[in-house]
Amino acid sequence: MGVDIPGVHRRRAGYLVCAAVLVALWSVAPDGLPKDVLFVVVGLLGVVGTVVGVRTHRPRAPAAWYLLAAGLLLFVVGDFLYSVYLDLLHVEPYPSPADWAYLAAYPLLIAGLLVLIRARRVGRDLASLVDALIVAVAVGLVAWVFVAGAYAEATGTGQRLLALAYPAADVVIVATLVRLASGPGLRSVSYRLLMGSLASLFAADVVYTVLARTTYADGSWPDMLFFCAYLLLGAAALDPSMRDLSEPVLTERRFSRRRMIGLAAAVLVAPMLEAAELVTGIDVDGWQVKVANLLLVSLTLTRLYLAVLEARAEASRRVQVQDVLAHQVAHDALTGIANRATVLDETAGALDRVGPTGQGVGLLLVSLDHFRAVNDRYGHGTGDAVLRTVARRIRRTARPGDLVGRVGGDELAVLVEVPGSDVELVGLAVRVLEAVQLPVQVGDREVRVTASVGVTVSRVGDTDPDRLLQEAEVAAAQARGDGRGRVVAYDDVLRVRMRERAELENAIRNGLAAGEFVLHYQALVDLSTGAVTGYEALARWERHGHGMVPPSGFIPVAEQSTLICDLGRWCLRTAAVQAATWLRERPAGAPELRVAVNISGRHLSTPEIVPDVEHALAVAGLPARLLVLEITETVLVDRPSARAQMTALRDLGVDISIDDFGTGYTSIGQLQHLPASKLKIDRSLIASTAPGSRELVALVVHAAHAFGMTVVAEGVETTEQLATVRELGCDRVQGFLLARPAPADQLVVVAPR
Known part of the structure; x- marks a missing residue:
């Protein structure tokens, strides 16, 4: 439940005001009954503050605070009885029932502290216990020599027991405080107030004991120490940080220099007393000092032994942490197999080792097919489970000594340092493929994945692990292109193809920088009016030394890397600028022309797609409504997550x-869930003469209209096709029959008849 923060502040402020007023009244009140009554009221205020603080903040161990409050209440009862004897009965209150109340308070205070210590501690903490015992023996020795010893010899039996009981209780309080202080945990405001309260109580007892036989008078300055003890306890409970005092602490408190100095000082108490006896000639109780000295030496040796154990444990933990970190650095967190960096490092080492022998190093690249669809359909939890299962299967299938690693989101590799023959390596790849393609049981769901496996073997003189991995990736890409679910070995044909692809990628990159790319535009015509409603922007490449390169000559290569994103950004900016020019230059009353730009699946899946579109619109000054983004149907199958990006783009107003609807596997029923307003039927459906193709086009048109979508027939090249799509209800048409793609200043459109 929540905490009323303003109420907490009001209660704390009220407590402090009341405390200040009572202390001020006490300081000016006459000696005797008035002063003693105020003394009792101050104690009751501390008790009330403690109880209210517990009920307000509801700590994890409220019993500790209730025990502290009960102990404080017994002190107040003792003060009350002391005042009755002194002020009303005029009897010396020592010894008296007040002493029994005082002495009964100590076990409750100690119990409260022990509950706090237990609540904060996780596991055993022998070191803190030994530290507390060392301090207890040292303080107890000092108390006996300077305080309790003198009282015990000068008084009767009852007073002798009291004289021993008070210092003994204070010694246990100090030892318990040391135990609390030496443990781990934050030193919060409440912690400091609590420690101050009990330290004040100890100081008050010491001062009272020392002065009681000589100069102490009721209502004198030592009583302020009791005020501090009472009021600080209430303040500690009222502070919100008191909840932290009873929370478990997982970290361990180190053996600090301050702690070492404090323990050393405590250990030296007995030798210093004996040295003082030799120097001054003052008689110090011999046997007590010797016993205390023996205890301190024994406890010190025990503490040193525990410190050695702590050091060893810390060193062991450090080694374990280093091992864990080293494993994390070298391994994939999800699957537990080697990560990409480790695979490359081990591949480099293997290439160095086999170099002098002339043997080759084998590498398999296992690329899971359509794995994004698994994540998008079943969720990332299921996808992660599938990856872990696939990794385990590959490790079981690989030979002992082979390294299995994850080199990409859905790509795993097997490093085979001594592959034997090429036939053996391909055989291993086939076994890996068969293992991967077995169904995976995730909960009550059975998931099936296929894979495309690329195989490569290093040649004599190869030393580049990145190149070897790239060869395996090229082979895997070829396996995907050949139909997926198969093994392809990297050979001379692929080597030539890879070199040509690298050269073409570099030429595309340089062509973009040199301004070699241009846009041609093909009209979209309204079938009902014959008017041009817009143009589709189509990239062309005027490659230096090669002439005009059609899209089929560079788009497939660009789509295999982020080059397609660079090309897409250029198309967006250039087409938007052209559309803005048409908008500015259109005759009065002429309709606005839209421009359509193709967006690749890779570009659509990046976080940059929305900012890229926003930037293109802003640079051109084009209203978003005049930009159409064309996304192929296959993107919706291969990258289902692209739908979220489509929604974000539509929210921009585009x-x-x-x-290309009809080339993928999107069902007609899914159209209603797509954030799209237009649908272009692929030219293959428009040109098909197969039985049922006309009825299929009619079904698509009817469904799209039912979902509020405008239908465009693309690839119309004959008058018969034009008549058919008009009859079937298509809204717009695009194709060579009406207009061929051309530069913006050479556009010619034939009106449909």
């Missing part, structure tokens, strides 16, 4: 069009 139109979304589903391109």
